[in-house]
Amino acid sequence: MTDQVKETIYRVAEDVFEKLAFLFxxxxxxxxxxxxxxxxxxxxxxxxxxEGRLALAVSEEVLPELAANMLGxxxxxxxxxxxDALKELINVVCGNLLPELAGRKKMFNVNAPLILSPEEIGxxxxxxxxxxxxxxxxxxxxxLMLYLDEGVSLDPESSEAP
Amino acid sequence: xxxxxxxxxxxxxxxxxxxxxxxxxxxxIGETFQAGNGQEGLEALDDNWIDxxxxxxxxxxxxxxxxxxxxxxxxxxxxxxxxxISTEGSEARLERxxxxxxxxIHKPFTPETIRDTMQxxxxxxxxx
Ligand SMILES: [Mg+2]
Numbered sequence: 699m700t701d702q703v704k705e706t707i708y709r710v711a712e713d714v715f716e717k718l719a720f721l722f723x724x725x726x727x728x729x730x731x732x733x734x735x736x737x738x739x740x741x742x743x744x745x746x747x748x749e750g751r752l753a754l755a756v757s758e759e760v761l762p763e764l765a766a767n768m769l770g771x772x773x774x775x776x777x778x779x780x781x782d783a784l785k786e787l788i789n790v791v792c793g794n795l796l797p798e799l800a801g802r803k804k805m806f807n808v809n810a811p812l813i814l815s816p817e818e819i820g821x822x823x824x825x826x827x828x829x830x831x832x833x834x835x836x837x838x839x840x841x842l843m844l845y846l847d848e849g850v851s852l853d854p855e856s857s858e859a860p
Numbered sequence: 861x862x863x864x865x866x867x868x869x870x871x872x873x874x875x876x877x878x879x880x881x882x883x884x885x886x887x888x889i890g891e892t893f894q895a896g897n898g899q900e901g902l903e904a905l906d907d908n909w910i911d912x913x914x915x916x917x918x919x920x921x922x923x924x925x926x927x928x929x930x931x932x933x934x935x936x937x938x939x940x941x942x943x944x945i946s947t948e949g950s951e952a953r954l955e956r957x958x959x960x961x962x963x964x965i966h967k968p969f970t971p972e973t974i975r976d977t978m979q980x981x982x983x984x985x986x987x988x
Contacts, residue, residue, distance in 0.1 A: 810870060
């Protein structure tokens with residue numbers, strides 16, 4: 699089951715990265731998780747059919763290209779634009795991922811995405827994720843971690859095919 | 861006639877992306893206005909002449925669906941064309957938006973989708 703969820707995270711992430719931010723990604727299943735202390739990490743919580751959190755870590759080096767691509771500009775981007783780009787990226791990944799996991803008959807509310815502080819990163823990543831995806835990008839790396847609240851199981855029997 | 865457009869989304873980067881795509885559509889764009897949530901969107905509608913509203917769903921303070929409800933209740937804004945641009949995937953919510961007369965564009969989008977939706981909604985013939 700986890701494999702199926704992981705596969706879905708990869709598929710949605712690859713698609714959104716490419717379409718939203720013109721970033722091409724490659725799966726890096728075998729590598730170690732990133733050093734989240736040295737990365738930019740955004741998080742988003744969601745409620746609805748099931749509840750939990752999604753975290754997205756990207757190497758600092760990726761942020762300027764991410765923001766410039768999304769904004770469609772050549773000039774240097776500000777820190778604020780870079781963080782806003784990362785927040786919108788996780789927002790769109792999460793919004794697309796949940797119906798893929800639960801089916802389109804189910805409803806979710808995705809809360810406003812946040813940039814996580816080092817303390818928050820520690821708290822969020824302390825527990826093992828329900829599923830995670832590890833990607834290589836041109837300028838760095840990216841990890842996506844899905845955390846589900848206790849008692850939540852993504853039983854394939856209970857979800858419709860999209 | 862140039863179209864005045866209000867873009868309502870809590871992400872400034874997304875608002876810039878939508879604006880950039882609009883400029884690529886070839887539509888004659890007049891003034892553009894931006895708001896970060898539904899409440900600010902309604903205020904912009906109060907203060908300005910706006911022909912089309914483009915609105916996100918998930919936003920703090922007031923979400924897009926509530927903003928649309930307020931618009932439809934107010935005779936001054938009830939007939940303004942609305943395009944929802946959102947990641948929303950729930951069939952029930954999409955059906956509800958359709959009943960409220962809003963067009964829907966799924967995020968992530970291409971500039972072509974924005975162009976086609978705007979042309980259909982505004983009954984404008986395409987160049988190609
Ligand atoms: Mg939003």
